[in-house]
Amino acid sequence: MSESLSSIEPTIDFSAPGEHNGFLKLPHSVHRSAMGYIPIPVVSFKNGTGPVILLTAGVHGDEYEGQVTLTKLVKEITPDRVNGQIIIVPMTNFPAAKAGLRTSPIDDLNLNREFPGDPFGPPTRQIAHYVETVLMAMADYSFDIHSGGSSLHTITTVLFQGGKSDENQQAKLAELVTAIGAPYALELPSGGVKGNRASMSAAERQGAIGISGEFGGSGTVTPESLESCEVGVRRYLSHLGVWTPETPPPAVEPGYTEFLDGTAKNLNVYAERVGLFEPIAQLGDRVEIGQTAGFLHHPDTPWQAAEEIKFEAAGVVMSKRIPGLAERGDGLFQLGAPIAT
Ligand SMILES: [Zn+2]
Numbered sequence: 001m002s003e004s005l006s007s008i009e010p011t012i013d014f015s016a017p018g019e020h021n022g023f024l025k026l027p028h029s030v031h032r033s034a035m036g037y038i039p040i041p042v043v044s045f046k047n048g049t050g051p052v053i054l055l056t057a058g059v060h061g062d063e064y065e066g067q068v069t070l071t072k073l074v075k076e077i078t079p080d081r082v083n084g085q086i087i088i089v090p091m092t093n094f095p096a097a098k099a100g101l102r103t104s105p106i107d108d109l110n111l112n113r114e115f116p117g118d119p120f121g122p123p124t125r126q127i128a129h130y131v132e133t134v135l136m137a138m139a140d141y142s143f144d145i146h147s148g149g150s151s152l153h154t155i156t157t158v159l160f161q162g163g164k165s166d167e168n169q170q171a172k173l174a175e176l177v178t179a180i181g182a183p184y185a186l187e188l189p190s191g192g193v194k195g196n197r198a199s200m201s202a203a204e205r206q207g208a209i210g211i212s213g214e215f216g217g218s219g220t221v222t223p224e225s226l227e228s229c230e231v232g233v234r235r236y237l238s239h240l241g242v243w244t245p246e247t248p249p250p251a252v253e254p255g256y257t258e259f260l261d262g263t264a265k266n267l268n269v270y271a272e273r274v275g276l277f278e279p280i281a282q283l284g285d286r287v288e289i290g291q292t293a294g295f296l297h298h299p300d301t302p303w304q305a306a307e308e309i310k311f312e313a314a315g316v317v318m319s320k321r322i323p324g325l326a327e328r329g330d331g332l333f334q335l336g337a338p339i340a341t
Pocket residue numbers: 059060063112146147149
């Protein structure tokens with residue numbers, strides 16, 4: 001590995017076999033601590049010759065399913081059942097995760113829009129740069145765990161970037177996505193997710209097979225969302241042969257995962273003015289163009305008619321807004337489009 005420009009220093013040696021716990025120390029000199037650092041927790045399990053896996057959560061700090069899943073997993077994995085290396089970062093944007101916020105309270109940046117980062121930038125950009133150029137550069141596979149956060153709830157969905165020029169690589173990716181056993185898999189444009197600023201594009205740039213996933217949200221965890229996340233991660237690691245849990249995850253029925261297209265037009269539904277949001281469609285509903293999605297009500301002028309919001313594409317409802325208050329520009333629903341067969 002070439003010398004990194006990053007100021008971030010790990011307290012653990014990633015090349016050492018066994019289990020190692022510590023921190024990625026991001027120098028942070030502030031009023032209350034002139035010589036301070038931001039302590040981003042990291043764990044490495046290494047044994048044998050299998051692939052290197054990077055598991056990240058807390059890229060958005062208000063998405064808790066991945067943070068809880070990875071925290072539980074750290075206590076369960078033992079190096080003797082590992083073949084390869086599993087690197088776990090449960091609070092990737094640590095300041096955001098510590099504050100329970102999507103974006104960092106230090107620099108207001110959204111880590112999943114900041115790759116490839118900047119080693120001399122504000123903390124979120126430094127984290128993006130380190131994750132991409134050091135951790136993803138080491139990894140053969142990366143799984144970045146997300147959910148809807150505080151403002152959305154998502155149905156369990158694996159996200160991946162399609163359109164690989166190598167057919168063999170594309171087939172392996174589809175196998176991996178299917179092995180997780182989520183009800184849905186959403187294909188996003190290759191190399192073009194959020195202008196290449198998201199973690200999957202970072203993985204692709206570094207030659208790792210990167211996927212992401214949505215496992216609930218609403219700013220909390222539910223038994224259902226946590227279960228889907230925990231089972232999904234166990235299946236992912238088992239499929240890659242990098243971890244053999246004492247209790248294997250339940251098998252996935254062939255054909256269980258429905259693949260959807262996230263590249264079609266008009267999949268997102270937005271509020272076009274201020275109002276109180278009444279969702280009509282529910283997660284997992286199959287909707288048609290023109291079908292009622294919900295209403296925006298105006299209790300401040302109760303004599304005013306509610307706005308009916310309609311879907312502008314056909315598809316499956318993947319996520320919906322949680323807070324009742326909405327204004328122009330707020331996302332209310334997101335669809336996945338059926339893939340023509
Ligand atoms: Zn997220």
